[in-house]
Amino acid sequence: MADIPAHVLAIQSQKNDPPLQQIEKTPKLPIQEMKLIDVEELMENKNMNNQYIVVQVYQIDWKNSTQYLIVRDFNEIWLNLTILQQNRLCNYQINDWLIVKNPKLIEFGIFIQDSQDVVAINQFTYQALMNSEIDQTDPAQLKETGNQYFKLQQYRLAYEAYSMVIKYEHANKTNLIQEQCYNNRAQCLFQLGYIQEAVNDLNQVLQLNPQNEKAIQRQALCYLKLQNPNDAKKLLESLPNHKTDKDIVFKLVECELMIKHLSGNFDLISLLNQYVNQDEFSFEKFNNFKHKSIERKKSNLGGLGLFVNQPIPKGTLLVVEHPMHKIKQNQTLGMHQRDDVYEEIRQQAFNNKQFAEQLFNLYDGTNNYSLKHVKQDFEYQLQNYVVDLLRIESIFRYNAHAFQLLKVFTKNKQIKYLDQSEGLWFTLSQVNHSLTPNIFYYFLGELLIVVSAKNIEKDEEILVQYHPPLNQKEYQNNLKSHNIPLDQKLVQQNQLWKMDEQFNEIKTIIKTVKTSKSLNDLTTYTLSNPNVIQQIKEKYPIKYLKIIQQVSFDLFQVKKIKEYLDLKFQGLVFQFDQYPQCSTIQDFFMFLTVVSQGSDIEKEMVNFIFRVGILMFGEAFLKNQNSEDLLFQLGFKQIKK
Numbered sequence: 001m002a003d004i005p006a007h008v009l010a011i012q013s014q015k016n017d018p019p020l021q022q023i024e025k026t027p028k029l030p031i032q033e034m035k036l037i038d039v040e041e042l043m044e045n046k047n048m049n050n051q052y053i054v055v056q057v058y059q060i061d062w063k064n065s066t067q068y069l070i071v072r073d074f075n076e077i078w079l080n081l082t083i084l085q086q087n088r089l090c091n092y093q094i095n096d097w098l099i100v101k102n103p104k105l106i107e108f109g110i111f112i113q114d115s116q117d118v119v120a121i122n123q124f125t126y127q128a129l130m131n132s133e134i135d136q137t138d139p140a141q142l143k144e145t146g147n148q149y150f151k152l153q154q155y156r157l158a159y160e161a162y163s164m165v166i167k168y169e170h171a172n173k174t175n176l177i178q179e180q181c182y183n184n185r186a187q188c189l190f191q192l193g194y195i196q197e198a199v200n201d202l203n204q205v206l207q208l209n210p211q212n213e214k215a216i217q218r219q220a221l222c223y224l225k226l227q228n229p230n231d232a233k234k235l236l237e238s239l240p241n242h243k244t245d246k247d248i249v250f251k252l253v254e255c256e257l258m259i260k261h262l263s264g265n266f267d268l269i270s271l272l273n274q275y276v277n278q279d280e281f282s283f284e285k286f287n288n289f290k291h292k293s294i295e296r297k298k299s300n301l302g303g304l305g306l307f308v309n310q311p312i313p314k315g316t317l318l319v320v321e322h323p324m325h326k327i328k329q330n331q332t333l334g335m336h337q338r339d340d341v342y343e344e345i346r347q348q349a350f351n352n353k354q355f356a357e358q359l360f361n362l363y364d365g366t367n368n369y370s371l372k373h374v375k376q377d378f379e380y381q382l383q384n385y386v387v388d389l390l391r392i393e394s395i396f397r398y399n400a401h402a403f404q405l406l407k408v409f410t411k412n413k414q415i416k417y418l419d420q421s422e423g424l425w426f427t428l429s430q431v432n433h434s435l436t437p438n439i440f441y442y443f444l445g446e447l448l449i450v451v452s453a454k455n456i457e458k459d460e461e462i463l464v465q466y467h468p469p470l471n472q473k474e475y476q477n478n479l480k481s482h483n484i485p486l487d488q489k490l491v492q493q494n495q496l497w498k499m500d501e502q503f504n505e506i507k508t509i510i511k512t513v514k515t516s517k518s519l520n521d522l523t524t525y526t527l528s529n530p531n532v533i534q535q536i537k538e539k540y541p542i543k544y545l546k547i548i549q550q551v552s553f554d555l556f557q558v559k560k561i562k563e564y565l566d567l568k569f570q571g572l573v574f575q576f577d578q579y580p581q582c583s584t585i586q587d588f589f590m591f592l593t594v595v596s597q598g599s600d601i602e603k604e605m606v607n608f609i610f611r612v613g614i615l616m617f618g619e620a621f622l623k624n625q626n627s628e629d630l631l632f633q634l635g636f637k638q639i640k641k
């Protein structure tokens with residue numbers, strides 16, 4: 001507190017709203033209009049309209065569901081600042097400086113009705129605002145100030161400084177450093193997340209100097225951020241060194257990948273992005289979704305199954321579904337201790353008719369029922385309170401899916417792990433098994449996503465793979481436990497079991513990946529090519545280097561994994577080269593999704609593969625190698641006709 005003056009600062013009203021006010025909390029405070037008022041003056045001045053005071057948050061408290069900020073002013077005078085926002089958390093933190101507009105003095109402090117009247121600033125900003133030594137009529141000095149702020153990552157203040165230069169030069173009709181200041185200001189805007197505004201500033205630069213390469217590159221980055229890879233690509237290709245400069249090459253690759261991704265009709269990436277960028281992702285946000293073509297009918301396999309009544313292209317999102325029931329965290333997963341689970345389901349059935357209806361629609365181990373009977377049966381059971389636990393147990397046994405429960409990514413990259421769990425997903429439970437399925441599914445937390453893995457014909461049955469056939473015995477036992485006959489075509493693996501031996505190494509990798517909590521645990525495999533490591537070192541932050549060195553996905557291994565998975569899953573998800581709907585990144589996502597299915601390292605893997613992919617593709621560009629070949633080797637889709 002030592003260098004804070006013993007005043008309360010009041011700032012008179014501003015004539016114009018600051019341009020960035022809606023998005024950034026920091027208001028534009030015209031330094032020249034600041035007026036220092038001491039406490040006495042403030043206390044006497046009852047009419048505080050259109051004035052501001054500046055205070056610091058000392059403590060945050062709750063009283064009668066109203067949040068109070070205990071603040072102090074510069075004289076260490078305590079004030080209760082009442083924010084009349086019932087049951088609402090405000091964003092301020094201890095030690096934040098607040099600028100309070102229109103404060104109303106009351107006995108115990110300041111009373112604020114509208115939280116819009118409070119703006120938080122940090123101490124640095126405050127001090128900078130207090131610093132009036134800058135000569136505002138010296139553009140060079142202002143620009144230098146901007147540069148200093150930029151270095152300190154105080155983009156907001158840097159923005160202000162560059163703006164002053166621009167304003168000054170406009171007023172004086174000079175153009176000495178305007179081009180640079182627009183360019184630098186664009187960078188501030190970019191950092192502050194005002195991408196379109198940055199594009200506008202860069203347009204100013206390019207009007208002044210169409211050859212400004214820095215501006216061209218920056219604008220391309222903006223377009224990439226705005227998910228406009230075509231314009232980004234055009235700009236980058238206009239640069240004279242776009243075939244030799246590594247940075248530009250990599251950016252061009254990113255454009256290409258994004259163009260491919262955006263042309264796909266299933267947007268898995270943004271779905272994933274949605275959930276990694278949230279503060280705390282809530283799966284609740286998604287509504288259940290079921291493709292309109294899906295209907296339930298009698299299946300040739302026995303019992304009922306799901307069918308589509310129109311042709312469905314590969315990559316179509318078919319189902320997004322919350323579990324109708326899931327095992328609670330404290331409930332054990334052991335086969336013999338599930339009575340409480342079944343009892344809970346029974347209670348839920350008595351209490352919730354819709355749930356009961358769904359439940360009794362599920363296969364219960366007896367294949368000889370009709371939906372009509374089921375309906376009568378469940379109504380009878382509910383009415384007479386005779387829903388027997390054995391039946392529920394059976395329903396659960398034949399229909400439950402295991403999933404790795406709820407990983408929550410927070411903004412600061414923390415991952416909260418919870419346990420593995422099981423649950424019932426209504427739609428998926430109606431799908432029969434095949435070794436050559438036409439859909440695949442995965443979980444985002446407990447949210448089930450089902451996507452078509454092939455083009456599905458009209459009236460074709462939807463089939464899913466219940467168990468990955470990694471081991472013949474296990475696979476067959478699993479089918480047996482599901483009452484699935486082993487002699488039908490749909491479940492036979494033929495001679496492919498022989499491939500097992502050959503791919504032992506890959507199996508170990510997959511297993512390691514699956515059981516590791518983080519990529520840092522994966523120390524067994526290292527990248528063999530020192531040149532690649534060097535390239536990565538130059539190009540990417542330590543984080544990636546660590547990952548890359550510790551996991552085994554060099555070219556060779558990716559290729560082998562792809563080969564292996566193609567065979568083992570009979571091309572279900574991994575025939576990258578036959579995936580017309582999906583762009584290369586999506587193919588990789590699918591690859592990752594299964595290899596690390598539901599595991600906590602999914603996101604890291606995504607980053608990792610994406611980066612390595614770009615890097616290697618870029619390398620090929622530089623060496624004038626056939627990049628399409630390389631992509632194919634990497635497991636990306638082969639683009640050749």
Ligand SMILES: C[S@@+](CC[C@H](N)C(=O)[O-])C[C@H]1O[C@@H](n2cnc3c(N)ncnc32)[C@H](O)[C@@H]1O
Binds near residue numbers: 301305363367428
């Ligand atoms: C989750 S249910 C699937 C829907 C079920 N067919 C129904 O009528 O509601 C699982 C049961 O379906 C039957 N099933 C699934 N796939 C099968 C297949 N390929 N051949 C024969 N029966 C199958 C088995 O009885 C299995 O236990």
